[in-house]
Every structure is written in structure tokens, then in C-alpha cells.
Amino acid sequence: METKIYNSQAEIDTSKLRAWVEIDLSKFKHNIEVIKELLHDDVQIVGVVKANAYGHGDVVVAKYFESLGIKYFAVACIEEAIKLREGGIKGDIIILGWTPSCQKDDLIKYDLCQTLANEAYAEELSKLPGTVRGYVKLNTGMNRLGEPKEHMDLIEKIYTLDNIKVEGIFSHLSRSDSKLEADIVFTKQQIANFDYVINKLKADGFELGNVHLQNSYGIVTYRDLHYDLARPGIILYGVPSDPLDDTLDNLPNGMKFEAPLSLRCKVAMVKDVTPGQSVGYGNNFTATETIKVATVTIGYADGLSRLVSKKDMKVLVNGKYARQIGNVCMDQMMIDVSGIDVKEGDTVTLIGQDGDNYLSVNQISLLSNTITNETLSVIGERVKRVYHL
Template sequence: METNMLVADKRCWAEVNLSQIAENYRIYKKHLPEETKVMAVVKADAYGHGDVKVASVLQKEGVTDFAVATLEEAIELRQGNISGQIFVLGYTPIALAQKLIEYDITQTVVDERHAEELSKISGNIKAVFALDTGMNRIGLDADNPEHCEKIIREYTKKLCVQGIFTHLCNADSADSDAIDFTNSQIRKFERIAGLVENLNLPYVHCLNSAGGLWNKCKKSVFARLGIILYGLKPNYLNALPSGIKPALSWYSVVSMVKTLRVGETVGYGRTFKAEKEMKIATVCTGYADGYNRLLSNKYYVLINGRKAPVLGRICMDQFMVDVTEIDGVETGNKVTLIGEDGNEVITADDMAESIGTIGYEIVCNISRRVERIYI
């Protein structure tokens, strides 16, 4: 990537490589059994990458099934001309349920009460039952499989029941206890799937991004491809298949360069104090753009192919970095927040690891005011 680049017309932007997303999908698909389909998870604006843009590219690759978290996200896909099945994996208030029919959306049933409320809506709502196999988030209690079977069968007469699913909450870990727990989740799911097999439900699935790579479930028709689609890791310790790479890069620019004298401090709370004369630069990005405040005084950006450490606290719209050892820094220089510059690379996973979170949060939190440019 070109270094020492001056940018005249931008403050802060992200570049999304749609070809890389398509390639990530193709590589992931090759690691699944031939009969296992992919459901693309494009919730949270496709993890900050742009839901309609990403879904459109995947639709051209042959993907026909998409998952989101909210009804609003599903409607946005429909209005963006995304066809096929769109699944809302979370709760939709009953007051909005008529829109499920209007936009041909498939709704998750989170419990028996939700099923009963949905069944009273005029029209035939498409629905899938969530099963709670141990995450204790949503779903029918899979520890009582016969009751789950009874409820599912009962509501096939009242709703257009499309399938059942569960979520593996520890499939990204190689820890022996985690592996045992994941296997127990799969066994519970397979038990219930077997009990309702003669209903011929088309959407039966339990594999998430990690589960599709490292677990087997003979009853799972789909793998729900989420974070790996965007080239990031479910767990920082994971090794992804060769060729899967991050699709998003994030940039800003230098707005000012100045000399910091011995004893002067930087930023809110004066948390950095210069012990020697330094050259510092102000970067036009802050926590309102999604640059996490926990990176204050502990992370770095890339300028002219070199690491520039963050000095002081991240502000709402700006932060400062040390460029003492970097030649040629001036106003308008491109700053790499996530991505490559020369021989240096910053990934969302690396950034997340430094502050004790996950890459998901880093990319999801890049705010709407950060312009997305699609490659």
C-alpha cells in the first residue's frame, strides 16, 4: 500500500472490499460438507460493512438465505432488492408483526408466549423456533425435548413453521470443557430435530461461523456464516482457512503537526506528560466515529508505513499520536487505523485483543458518520 499519501478531500472513511467478502464466502463454503448450505449473517449493517451492499454481492454468488437481528434490518434488505429468505434471529414486538407478512420475513419464535401471540396475527407468518441448548438466551428449553416437540407440532397448525435452530455459544474454543459443552449442545439439538423430522422442516440449523469449520451436526442443513465472512476471527486464538482476509480498512488524516515541549501534557485529564521534546500529530477521528476510548495511551496507528503510538485520551472527534520518529508527517497525511501501510498491518482482531474485547465490536462500532467506500 502506498505510504506518505496526502488526502485532500476526506476526514475519516472505511474501504470495504466486496470482492474479498465474496472470496471469503467461497473459501468457507469449500470447508463445509457438500450438502451444507450457507446462510449469510448480515445483521448490524453486515457488521459495519454495509448490509445491502454485502447481501447483493452474495446474492450474485448464489446465496439465497440471509439472517439479521431485527425487523428493521430485514425490511432494509427487502427495500434494497434482496430476495430469498430473510430471517430475523431476534425478537419482534407483536405490534410490528404484520410487517413480517408484508415484507415476507421469517421470524424467530423466542418462547411459547411469543408463539401464541404470533399465531393470533391475521395472515400466515413464517416462523422458526429457537431452541435453548445451553446458552440461556432465547428459545424453547431443549432439556425437555418432548415438550419442545409438542410445542413445535402444535404451532405448525397455527403458523407457517419453517424450521428450528440453536446457537453454539462456545464453538470457537479448543478448550476441552468448551468442546464437551458444544458437543452436548449439538446432541440436544439433534435429539429434537429427530423428533420432528417427519415435519420435513427446511430450515434446521445449529452451526455458526466457528461451528461450520470445527464441528459436525448431521441434522444441520445450514451453517450461519457471520464474522468469518468479513475476514475476522470468532476467537483471537483461531486460525482461519488460508485466503480468508479482512474486507474492511479504516483511514483518517492528520489535521495538525506540532512540537510538544518537555513537561507539557496531552489531552483530557492530562494523562500523558512529555519527558522529552516530541513531535505529535492530531488525527481526525474519535470515539464518536467508533475509535474505542480504551485505546487511549496504549495503541497505535500507521503513518508513512510506521507505527505512531496514541498519546493521551481519545477525544470524541480527534486524538493525538507520537510521530517523533516518523519522517515527512504533515497535514493531510493518510492515517491507517485498520489495514496495511508498507510492511505494517493493523487488524480489528489485533486492536480488540489489546483492549480485551472482540473484533466484532470494533467493526460494528464504526459509526454511520464514517463514509464507506466500496471496492
Template sequence: MGSNHDKYQKGRAWIELNMDNLTHNVKQLQKLLPKGCALMPAVKANAYGHGAVRIGLKLAEMGIKDYCVASASEAIELRRAGITGQILILGYTSPCQFQDLVNYQLTQTVVDLAYARALNDYGHPLWVHVGIDTGMHRLGERSEDVENICEIWRLEHLKITGVYSHLSASDGNSEAEITFTRKQITEFQEVVKALNQRGIVGFKTHLQGSYGVLNYPELEFDYARVGIALYGTLSMSSDRIKADAELRPVLSLKARITCVKALHENEAAGYGLAFRADREMRIAAASIGYADGIPRELSNKGYALVNGYRAAVVGRVCMDQLLLDVSDVPKVSAGDEAVFIGKSGEQEILACEAAERAGTISNEILSRLGSRVERV
């Protein structure tokens, strides 16, 4: 029997983390990397909903020394939890937070030349990686503007330790997507070469995210910013990958069945009369809703597993609860588990499946899992 604390954590809705699977995924991804290339796990968005501190500490235990996040506040949370090593902020940090970069020894992305000047004007030594725009057109100096890129190296307070770009179609298998990705790779390599030819050396390079590693494992850079693959899933189940990697899901999402009742033929259930019974049914309320991260788009579309059987979501997903059709589930009662992502008996629901039913990708489903869902 578990402790009372364990029981409490599994009282309403909870996430179970399989750290053995995380370890397995790290080893699988490391095997794909060229010699000298280090994983730089993306632990942004609360480690894609898994819990940034828990995941970060486990990765540190495994010898990971480099991490990337989206914001200064995410980086500070890791530092305060005792994570050392390099933490790269991939997004924008406001000048009002520049002192945090100093205090917590964080590495900031240079989003363009104007931002580099603002960082430099702060007057303190700041560690930075320079973003290069090779075609995503989000952050970074455009790859053809080599003079602007070189100008960043003339700013005295910036300690430039890295240069990187972002692949925008590396998950695609169409000829157009592969051609575009190859063009991005070439443009990034040409920027690095142009810097080296001007005597600018001594910086690390990185370009690949999860799909960059899984579909272009032959590339040789210093870091690989793996995100969704680290957590053992793909963005969509239809995604085809080139590399031989067996990834295992780290996260399961579960909730309690709180009551089971009859629903008679032609009765409606839930808000807005959105579901109407076409026969005599048994329905069960589960203690999880959209405030916990179950998308409303799964109303009348989603599934959970109850005692090894599939049970359809019926009616609208509410803020804190939802209804399941358990007519075909034998012996279901209050206190049973409903599994929304994960395994029950011989059945399994992957994050990809839940995402596709909601019209999105697993990255969004996972990263939007709410803070009140206990991580166990």
C-alpha cells in the same frame, strides 16, 4: 485520479471495503460446508460495521439466497435495497411490528412457546424458524421440552420452515468447551429426531456460526450462519481453528492527519492531561474519535499506521479526534492517511489487535463503527 465524490468520501475518516476479499472468504467457507448446506450470512449490526446493503447486494450477486439479521428494521433495510430470498430475524420482533413480517415477507424466530402463540394470534400466515435452547439459555424452547416444541407445530398460522440452535462455546479449545459443544450438538440432533419420529418433517436445520463451521466442519445441517469469519477476521488473534481456511480482512479503517506539531518535554496533551511528554516529541491530530467507533479504551494504548510506521495513540481518544505520536515517522504532514485497521507499507493492524488492546473482541470493534464514517 478519483472523482471529487471519492475525494470527499475520503476527506475525514472512512472505511475501505475489499470486495475481492469478501468473495474469497465466501468461497473458502463454502468449501468447508457439506454438500447441500448453504451459507446464511449474518449481516446484522450493519454487516458487522461493513455496510449491510453494500455487503448484502454483493453476496446476492454471488448467488447467496439466505441471510440472517438481528431485527425487523435490519431486514426491511435489505428488502428495500432489493434483496430477495430468505431473511431470518434472529431476535425478538414486537407485536406492533408483526405487520412488517407480512409486508416484507420476513422469517421470524420463535423465541419460545408463549411468543409462538402471540405470533399465531396475529391471524396472518407468518414464516418462522423455531429456536431451540441447547444450553446457551438465551432464546428458544429448552431442548428437553419436546412437547412444548411440538405444540408450536399445532399453531395454524405459523409456516415453520426451519429449526435452529446456537453454539455458545464453539470458539473454545479446552476440553470443557469441546465437551459442552458436543453436548449441544447431540441435544439439537435429538430434538430434530424426536420431531421426525412424530411425523414433523420438511423443515431446514442450522446450528453453526463462524466457529461452528471452522471448528466442527464435519457437521451436516442445511444452513451455516457465518458472521465474523465472512468478514475475514477472527474474534481474537489467539483463537485456534481446526479447519483449513485462509481468511482475508474485508475492511480497512482510515482517517486524515489534520495537523502536526511539536510537544515539548513535560508538556501535557489532550483532555485531563492524560498524556505527558517525557522527551521532545512530534504529535499529529487524526480526524477520528469514539463517535466514529474508536474505543476510548485505546487512549494511551492504541496504534495507527502512518506512512508505513507505527504511531501510538497518546492522550485520551476524543469524540471526533485523537492524537498520535509521530516522532519516529519521517515526512509526516497534514493530509496523510492514518490507518487504524488495515495495511500501510509492510505493516498491518488487524481488527483483532485493536480489539485486544481495548479489552474486547473484533466483533464489537467492527460492529460499533459509526455511520458518519464513509464506506468506500
């Protein structure tokens, strides 16, 4: 069934929704335009839509990217890749992670591009019948996947293997978001290691295919780099990785990324809690005065980390700030709505705009002691995705 895309936020019917995210697709278009301004004109974008497009809904987001001219996509695993292909995505789909060699038939059937994590894995795929498309992965210093530059003989061997069509070669920058001098030096060494391999392969007469290195912060911070493709991840979704990082606030020419996602739920019940009464599991909040408490329809099973409990996390109700109290439950949590005109069924905003006030994903990430990538990507399946232009 085709997902409905509303023409505006005002058209969305939330009457049957318990907890949901609203995705403003037009902000993706804006973010892609910003990314293009940061890249050389001939560089093509790989839309990274792994982890359900960082919680935004992979098939719908990828289809929208495709409508904007994006021809390449990246996912983490074969299951994500097949979902995209069965969802109608026509462009190249690169699997960034490992796929069991016994699934080579599926790689071929769905016309997927498999990351070749090292020579031994590539050789394993090569021995099985049928030609699979692949991207050579280089280990330039992260020590996750890939062959290092010291293994030039193995890297070159991958290009000669039977039953593998090498579509390109890439690596990943692991500290490009850091402003620390040691990390800048490390990143520059990663770039040098990558370029060494690329130049050696060219000198030895190999056809490399698509070359790519820049991830989100490689695009933002190392703008002089110039390869065939670039792989924006978190910046497509309009937020910094580190919630305290201000790099995205200092783009050239006043450019800004915009966050497409809002996270909302409903008020299920409103009640008065008198002095001495506790709220929630474990007696972790006791009222010292009479307060008005709302129970709202979201919990840690929806992807809201229990680590935000008892830290006065802000939410918005009817345009006004309220605070979370007690422990976040599996399916619900409680908020102090004293002084706010609120009733059952009202909308509660955890991320996004309500009236004149806005809450970014950074708040939840900070209180959870994590990065925004995780906060977004763990938003649960039972949280409905709703899309508008």
C-alpha cells in the same frame, strides 16, 4: 441512491473523507469460497449481516453476497430486515431476535422469517390475523432464546399453530470457539440435544423445513456436522472472534480467511510538543522530550474505544508506525509521529495495509479488552463506507 463500487482501491477519491472504512468486496468472495470448502456440498450459506454487516455496511454487503448466489440472510431485528428488503434484497431474511407481535403485519408485508423464541411467543403471533413465516428456536444449552428438548410437546405444538408457516428450526452453539475440554464437552452436548429434537420431530412425522446449527466456529471446528444451512458470522469478515485465537490460522489445506475492512482517517494538524507540555484531556500524557505530534480525525464517537488510550496503540502513517498518546477524544486523537515525514491531510491507518506494514483489528480489540465482533460492529455511522473490488 446506489452506492458506488470502485474497480480498485487506487480509484478511491479520499479528498473529502474525514474518517472512513474501505471494504474490499473481493475478499468476501474469497471467504465464502473458503467456507464452502469447509461445508458439505449441499449445505447453503446464511449470510449473517446483522449490526450493519458487522460494521461493513449491510445493504451493499448483502447485495454482493446475493450476486455470489447467497439466498439466505440473517439479521438481529426487524428494522435491519426492513432496511435490507427496501434496499432490494430478494432472498429469505431471518430475524434472529425478538419482534413485538404488534409488528406482525410488517413481518408479512416484507416477507420476513421471524424466530419463534418459544411456544408462548409463537402462540401470540398465531392469534393475530395473517400467516407469518417462522423458524423454531431451540435452547440447547445457551439459555438465551428457544425451547429446550424437555419441552418436546411445546416444540411440536409450534408446528401445528394456525397462521404460522414454519420454515425451519435452529439453535446456536455458544462455546464452539473454545479449545477447553469442558467447553468441547458442552458443545457436543448442545449438538446431541439439537439432534435429539430433530430426530424426534422426524420420527413423529413433522416436516422440519431448513435445519441449521453451525455458526462461524461450528463451521470451522465441527466440520463433520451436516444440516441444511450454516450461519457464518465473523468468519465472513475474515477475522477471529477472540483476537488471541489462532483457530483460523490452522484451517485445512492452508486455507486462510481475509479481512475486507480497513479503517482510516486524516492528519488534521502537526506540531512540536516540548518537554513538560501535556497532550489531550486530563493531563494523561506529558512530553519528556521534544516530539512531533499529529492530531487525527477519529475519536470514540466514531467507534474507536476510549479504552485504547494511553496504551501505545500503533497506527500507520505513510507506511510507518506511530503511536497514540493521551486520551482518545470524542472526535479526534493525537499520535506521536516523531521521525516520520508527515503533513496535514495525510492518511492514517488504524486497521489495514499501508506500504509494507499491516495492522489487524485484533490490536484495537485487545487494547479494548473485547472481541473483534464488537470492535467492527460499533464503527460509527459518520465513518464513511467506501467499496472496491
